[in-house]
Amino acid sequence: MRIPFHFLKPFERLVAPPNLFPYVGLSPTSIISPSISINILHTKSNTKTALQISSLLQGCTHLNRLKLVHAKIIVHSLQHDSHLSTKTAILYVTFHCIDSANLLFRKILDPCTYLWNILLRGYATEGRFLQALKLYNKMIGARVKPDKFAFPFALKSCAGLSALQTGKQIHQHLICCGCSNDLFVDAALVDMYSKCGDVEAARLVFDKMAVRDLVSWTSMISGYAHNGYNGETLQFFDLMRYSDVKPNRVSLLSVLLACANLGALRKGEWFHSYVIQTGFGSDILVATAVMDMYAKCGSLELSRHLFDQTLGKDVVCWSAMIASHGMHGHGRKAIDLFGQMVEQDVKPNHVTFTCVLSACSHSRLLEEGQRYFKSMSNEFGIVPKLNHYACLVDLLGRAGKLLEAETLIESMPIEPDTSIWGSLLGACRIYGNLDLGERVADKIFHLDPTQAGYHVLLSNIYAAKSRWVDVERVRELMAGRGANKIQGFSLIEFNNQVFKFGVGDRSHPQSKKIYSYLEELAAPMRHLGYVPLTDFVLHDIEDEAKEVALSYHSEKLAIAFGLINTNPGIPIRITKNLRICGDCHSAIKFISKIVNRIIIVRDMHRFHHFENGACSCGDYW
DNA sequence: GTAGGGTTAG
Numbered sequence: 088m089r090i091p092f093h094f095l096k097p098f099e100r101l102v103a104p105p106n107l108f109p110y111v112g113l114s115p116t117s118i119i120s121p122s123i124s125i126n127i128l129h130t131k132s133n134t135k136t137a138l139q140i141s142s143l144l145q146g147c148t149h150l151n152r153l154k155l156v157h158a159k160i161i162v163h164s165l166q167h168d169s170h171l172s173t174k175t176a177i178l179y180v181t182f183h184c185i186d187s188a189n190l191l192f193r194k195i196l197d198p199c200t201y202l203w204n205i206l207l208r209g210y211a212t213e214g215r216f217l218q219a220l221k222l223y224n225k226m227i228g229a230r231v232k233p234d235k236f237a238f239p240f241a242l243k244s245c246a247g248l249s250a251l252q253t254g255k256q257i258h259q260h261l262i263c264c265g266c267s268n269d270l271f272v273d274a275a276l277v278d279m280y281s282k283c284g285d286v287e288a289a290r291l292v293f294d295k296m297a298v299r300d301l302v303s304w305t306s307m308i309s310g311y312a313h314n315g316y317n318g319e320t321l322q323f324f325d326l327m328r329y330s331d332v333k334p335n336r337v338s339l340l341s342v343l344l345a346c347a348n349l350g351a352l353r354k355g356e357w358f359h360s361y362v363i364q365t366g367f368g369s370d371i372l373v374a375t376a377v378m379d380m381y382a383k384c385g386s387l388e389l390s391r392h393l394f395d396q397t398l399g400k401d402v403v404c405w406s407a408m409i410a411s412h413g414m415h416g417h418g419r420k421a422i423d424l425f426g427q428m429v430e431q432d433v434k435p436n437h438v439t440f441t442c443v444l445s446a447c448s449h450s451r452l453l454e455e456g457q458r459y460f461k462s463m464s465n466e467f468g469i470v471p472k473l474n475h476y477a478c479l480v481d482l483l484g485r486a487g488k489l490l491e492a493e494t495l496i497e498s499m500p501i502e503p504d505t506s507i508w509g510s511l512l513g514a515c516r517i518y519g520n521l522d523l524g525e526r527v528a529d530k531i532f533h534l535d536p537t538q539a540g541y542h543v544l545l546s547n548i549y550a551a552k553s554r555w556v557d558v559e560r561v562r563e564l565m566a567g568r569g570a571n572k573i574q575g576f577s578l579i580e581f582n583n584q585v586f587k588f589g590v591g592d593r594s595h596p597q598s599k600k601i602y603s604y605l606e607e608l609a610a611p612m613r614h615l616g617y618v619p620l621t622d623f624v625l626h627d628i629e630d631e632a633k634e635v636a637l638s639y640h641s642e643k644l645a646i647a648f649g650l651i652n653t654n655p656g657i658p659i660r661i662t663k664n665l666r667i668c669g670d671c672h673s674a675i676k677f678i679s680k681i682v683n684r685i686i687i688v689r690d691m692h693r694f695h696h697f698e699n700g701a702c703s704c705g706d707y708w
Numbered sequence: 709g710t711a712g713g714g715t716t717a718g
Contacts, residue, residue, distance in 0.1 A: 305712040375714040407715040
């Protein structure tokens with residue numbers, strides 16, 4: 088959700104040097120405020136009751152008790168006593184009843200900064216970010232100077248909403264309030280910029296920090312990991328250790344994520360042993376991250392082995408394992424896991440269902456998927472969200488039921504977004520349905536014309552039918568809209584390093600060797616029946632040139648590099664940032680047979696295990 | 709009185 092730029096009140100209102108907030112503190116309004124007047128008018132017995140109630144509030148350890156004391160305040164007509172109301176409101180926040188706290192807060196005439204902060208923290212930690220920012224705005228409107236306790240929560244709310252512009256405004260506010268150079272505020276700034284996707288800004292804040300503790304380091308490391316700066320994540324983790332800051336469970340989660348993103352199995356194994364050595368092996372969060380890392384690095388076996396040994400598995404751990412089996416094309420096993428999870432009284436959540444439905448989709452389990460979709464609301468009381476519908480559309484689409492998928496989209500109770508139509512467009516590409524594909528693409532471009540991936544899908548449909556004029560038209564449309572195609576690349580880990588290959592990449596020192604290796608493979612591949620699938624080249628060029636263009640796709644270059652540099656029998660593991668190309672998929676099947684190697688390719692959606700001329704996905708992806 | 713956090717479609 089984007090917060091409009093004008094969401095916050097103009098900052099000029101805050102800038103009133105030399106005293107920024109003349110009305111805070113010795114304010115003339117507070118001297119004549121009604122709450123104070125009422126306190127003055129209290130009779131002796133009233134004061135006594137107020138004191139008694141105050142001590143009762145002190146002993147409130149349960150919500151019900153608090154409600155009783157609150158009733159007592161009303162019965163004794165003490166609801167205008169700001170001290171009692173403040174105390175009551177704070178206790179309501181403690182018991183997660185922010186709305187009750189807010190009702191009380193609104194009746195307090197001159198709430199103290201502490202109460203503003205407590206309420207702001209309440210909204211922010213409960214994930215009610217918009218309300219938190221509204222409160223922050225109101226705070227400024229009331230000329231209450233936000234302090235170092237307010238900013239971390241205001242910034243956390245911006246982070247939660249990915250509201251970069253608002254976050255930048257608050258950054259300015261805190262500088263003017265003299266709150267920069269605070270350990271907590273700066274860590275929150277690093278986190279806000281990272282979660283809004285501006286890692287460079289996060290780094291600038293980090294670099295300016297005079298003192299950094301474990302949380303500041305972890306905020307930066309986590310920012311790198313979640314924004315795909317995987318190399319930096321690992322480097323920063325080392326830097327942190329060299330700075331004598333001892334990693335904890337949270338910092339370990341980030342490095343494990345980076346290994347998973349890179350598909351760096353050896354590095355991931357090293358971190359697994361580090362996790363065990365440092366005593367975090369039985370931590371369910373860390374253990375889940377290790378399992379996820381193994382699965383995403385292509386080793387479902389290691390991941391499952393660890394899972395079976397782990398005690399106290401929660402819903403996230405189960406969901407991660409279900410997702411891993413789904414990603415590797417083991418739909419039946421994913422379903423089995425779901426059954427075991429329910430049997431063990433672990434309640435599935437909406438993410439679990441996304442994992443189950445996606446697993447069904449990757450394994451052609453149409454009926455099962457439809458059944459689980461229905462059971463979500465019928466048996467588990469979970470209302471399907473957009474991504475569940477996207478899975479169902481994908482499931483129907485891949486099964487060739489394109490019209491059924493379209494009807495589903497049109498009858499959905501939620502407004503479909505580009506991802507829903509995108510699932511259907513993907514199915515149109517698989518089945519070469521140009522009519523529907525054009526209609527669907529129209530809807531997508533109407534909703535968001537800037538996404539390159541959907542333009543590529545549409546142009547693939549045209550290319551498959553040799554409609555080169557239309558291919559060129561879509562390409563121009565794409566360029567005109569500034570929707571630039573994401574460059575495809577493939578990663579391979581070797582010798583404790585991750586190597587990256589782009590299309591037609593010649594930057595690697597072994598480049599010559601790699602290209603000649605692929606040329607050598609061409610003859611035996613053809614002999615076994617490989618025919619280049621030239622639909623996957625967008626240009627209207629001669630067939631021979633298309634073949635050449637295809638043979639240097641990043642996945643083939645990475646595989647050739649792996650085959651040249653590793654011994655027979657060692658599986659080759661590749662990670663690709665986009666969906667694997669159809670021609671490469673076919674070529675790798677032949678390569679696996681010729682060189683007698685297992686080749687495991689992770690693309691942006693799933694795993695492909697190539698062995699002896701076949702792929703685990705059964706050509707269904 | 710405050711911060712960083714494991715699973716998720718296409």
